[in-house]
Amino acid sequence: MRALSVRQPWAWAVARGHQDVLSLATNTGYRGPVAIYGSLRADQGSCDGPRAPVADWDSADPAASAGGIIAVVSLVDVCAAAASGRPCRCGEWASAGRYHWRVGQPQPLKWPVMALSHPGLWELTPVVAAGVARLLPGEAAALPRRSPVSRPPARHRRRAVHPLKRPN
Numbered sequence: 001m002r003a004l005s006v007r008q009p010w011a012w013a014v015a016r017g018h019q020d021v022l023s024l025a026t027n028t029g030y031r032g033p034v035a036i037y038g039s040l041r042a043d044q045g046s047c048d049g050p051r052a053p054v055a056d057w058d059s060a061d062p063a064a065s066a067g068g069i070i071a072v073v074s075l076v077d078v079c080a081a082a083a084s085g086r087p088c089r090c091g092e093w094a095s096a097g098r099y100h101w102r103v104g105q106p107q108p109l110k111w112p113v114m115a116l117s118h119p120g121l122w123e124l125t126p127v128v129a130a131g132v133a134r135l136l137p138g139e140a141a142a143l144p145r146r147s148p149v150s151r152p153p154a155r156h157r158r159r160a161v162h163p164l165k166r167p168n
């Protein structure tokens with residue numbers, strides 16, 4: 001699966017369906033699923049839209065994480081009009097002079113999958129791709145069952161003794 005690094009909080013906005021256009025410096029002929037990597041770095045100069053989606057921002061949302069794959073979207077089209085100076089109707093997230101990557105069908109992961117990001121459209125490693133597939137909505141049945149961790153009964157736990165109060 002291909003992946004794209006998007007700075008937070010815009011990665012979160014895409015994952016939660018608030019944003020359906022990514023304004024990027026490059027074009028692509030690829031169409032299909034794209035994993036969204038939540039990034040704190042500005043190395044792509046991407047997603048500098050006119051407004052930040054801070055109104056509904058939720059730091060506790062797994063999709064608000066940085067340093068991992070947080071969602072899978074579908075790249076449905078790329079508008080090249082603005083990149084050649086022509087007007088278009090891509091909406092509020094479309095920046096002048098950029099290619100407008102139109103995305104839809106956001107599927108936020110239940111929790112992020114750690115990965116090392118790369119510039120442009122990059123390919124997930126098989127291990128990361130498998131983790132992403134497992135954490136897509138509706139894939140709970142595919143999660144491996146783990147046996148519960150056994151804990152000793154409370155009466156067997158030793159009471160901690162403060163070192164300064166320890167008898168000589």
Ligand SMILES: [Zn+2]
Nearest residue numbers: 079088090100
């Ligand atoms: Zn456009």
